[in-house]
Amino acid sequence: MTDNAYTRPRTSLRSRPRADEGPEVRIRSADEWDPWFATLLRAFGGTEASPEGRQLWHDLAEPERSLGAYDGTAVVGTAGALSLRVAVPGGSVVPMAGVAMVGVLPTHRRRGLLTALMRRLLDDSRERGEPLAGLTASEPAIYGRFGYGLATQRIRLAVPRHRVSLTPPPDSGRVRLRLVDPAEAAAACEQLYAARVPLRPGMLERQPGWERLPLLDPLADRNGCSPLQCVLAEDPGTGLLLGYARYAVRPEWDASGPRGTVEVRDVEAADPAGYAALWSYLMDIDLTETVVADSRPVDDPLLHLVSDARRCEARLLDGLFLRPVDVGAALEARRYAAPVDVVLDVVDAFCPWNTGRWRLSGDAKGASCLRTGDPAELALTVRELGTAYLGGTTLAALAAAGRVREVRAGALAAASRAFTGEVAPWLPHSF
């Protein structure tokens, strides 16, 4: 990447990329939402957002973290950061700049505007003391250059329910299922979700207002589906909530009969019985043929409940792209599956304050990561650190691809073991 006024670390609060020409990148004012959002929609092809979706993103976008690239008075580029908190290995929940709403008008592409917006967002994130920045990508090829590595993956499932059976644990038969209004059950579902977050790296602690996201169900976006439905799994004795599933049904008929689809939005459960009971329910809805779930963890227990995982058409997709904004703080924020003591030689071309040697010492109880003059033991870029950070991809796998270099024999296996986790990291939804 070439070093120019767009990419150089920012020194003042306002940044005009070039004195002679080029749009100015600045924080949008609260009353500039309409043209700002219109530019974002246009960058994505120009289709309208539903009024409900528009209102939700208006409310979630943080004006002081929303940037515009202005050509005169016209907004030609957009990007925003959301103040999120992400679960990391060990169960802590760590501040993360959630980079979102990125778009540059077709008239202004490939002139470095995205680069200028990224520069500004990461400088700002550093000033705020956030250890991490993360995003979900329209196209994965865009963000590696800015130091983001693929930290979580998800699978999309399309289960032909008549050809796949479930073998639930015996106690799931006694779970009580109850259809409820999704809005009325939302508070109880959110409570269960909150308890799940620290258990799986990559999940986001719901910030105020974000509880509206899983309920968003505009008529304009239903595309032939029913309104969102919610089923609760409860303990029949105590009434305790064991889990919930939210889904919609898309009815379809042809000459041979009903061929509907169950479109699953989310399924969360506190125990295996509740989880199996919910999936048994979803796979037993009359007049449907297929159960589709767009985002499940790669180690979803469902894969071990079904009679034939091959028929579930699991497709591996990308989830959260992550980059340490501050390598030391990020590596200290998580815990390690095995004791580790390693000197990492890190290159970070976009955020050069991270470049250099770091000694990481840690275990399941805590970690320190400090600058050192000691000789390097593993060499990698910040992108590989982002990829391995949540434990979804091993350092050994990255080394096999030539992306991590072992400088001291033995360092790779030990560090790789320490970085892995018991559960696959997963980001349930994009943002």
Ligand SMILES: CC(=O)SCCNC(=O)CCNC(=O)[C@H](O)C(C)(C)COP(=O)(O)OP(=O)(O)OC[C@H]1O[C@@H](n2cnc3c(N)ncnc32)[C@H](O)[C@@H]1OP(=O)(O)O
């Ligand atoms: C987190 C999110 O919100 S994801 C959503 C991203 N937005 C979209 O996909 C909407 C449609 N696309 C766009 O608006 C624009 O094309 C953007 C935002 C992707 C890129 O904006 P630009 O201002 O053209 O990017 P910029 O000129 O800074 O390019 C920086 C580098 O990224 C590369 N790049 C830009 N877009 C892409 C792409 N889609 N795929 C691969 N590389 C890309 C450029 O070639 C350039 O490479 P270089 O540094 O080697 O020269």
